Ligand SMILES: Nc1ncnc2c1ncn2[C@@H]1O[C@H](COP(=O)(O)OP(=O)(O)OP(=O)(O)O)[C@@H](O)[C@H]1O
């Protein structure tokens with residue numbers, strides 16, 4: 001049978017044994033040098049036993065009281081760190097439960113610290129990216145304004161050219177700020193969806209109309225895979241879905257080849273779900289970039305001299321909007337051949 005003494009019992013036992021041994025040795029020595037007291041040898045055994053029991057009781061109770069006090073103080077300190085999880089914990093002198101509690105707290109705190117570190121990194125990166133994106137148009141505007149002040153304003157032709165270029169940079173600033181505002185609202189959950197029934201075919205046609213001039217500049221055709229003569233009614237936030245389609249079609253134009261095509265197709269996947277595909281035959285995306293496309297500020301071409309001046313927020317906004325609708329978005333792309341972005345929507349039956 002295995003019986004494990006509490007640490008404090010074993011300490012009290014050994015100490016009491018040592019005390020009673022020392023006392024019995026001293027008393028034994030006295031009896032030995034004083035033969036007239038030799039009849040007290042039997043009492044010596046009794047006194048030793050008594051000393052042992054009394055010392056054991058005193059030492060044990062003092063240790064318990066001491067440990068209890070220390071542990072209580074420790075719990076008090078720990079409660080300051082973690083008031084919820086420990087406030088109901090019963091205080092005992094049992095070291096095992098104390099160690100268990102401490103290790104639980106340290107685990108929770110470690111996780112919290114890790115997530116704070118990640119958030120801090122995230123924040124730094126976000127601010128760095130925002131500053132970087134705003135820098136270019138602001139410096140451009142500053143350059144033109146300074147040139148105008150320095151005399152360029154006197155030449156009407158140069159003045160108009162510089163003012164127009166400054167205006168383009170102001171528009172770029174507004175575009176970035178709007179995207180940042182949208183992404184912040186989407187991420188903080190303060191942007192509520194305003195869902196209703198609407199015809200998705202009509203919405204895509206409207207978006208095509210708005211982007212026609214942009215597409216014409218590259219001689220890109222905006223088409224459907226077939227004739228959709230009947231409306232297809234979906235239930236979603238119309239403005240946000242328009243933003244999704246706009247961002248995807250703009251991308252297909254921006255990263256599309258001259259004389260290319262952007263094609264939209266719609267297909268039922270279940271009785272109440274629809275998949276909308278936006279396909280282009282543009283530059284395509286290399287495999288290694290695909291998994292990061294929806295990260296904010298992520299661009300395939302990170303160089304400052306890149307052909308297309310986007311901030312890399314478009315797809316991140318698209319993903320947030322689709323997630324908010326509890327729908328899915330997919331991407332398939334072959335470098336040099338083209339890309340297909342598709343997302344699901346819920347039909348209104
Ligand atoms: N249809 C596409 N074909 C090829 N590459 C694409 C396509 N769509 C997106 N990409 C790549 O994915 C990157 C991220 O796209 P995203 O729309 O998020 O940013 P952006 O277009 O660079 O900037 P923004 O949309 O904020 O103006 C782009 O920089 C581009 O390299």
Ligand SMILES: [Mg+2]
Nearest residue numbers: 251310314315
């Ligand atoms: Mg884009």
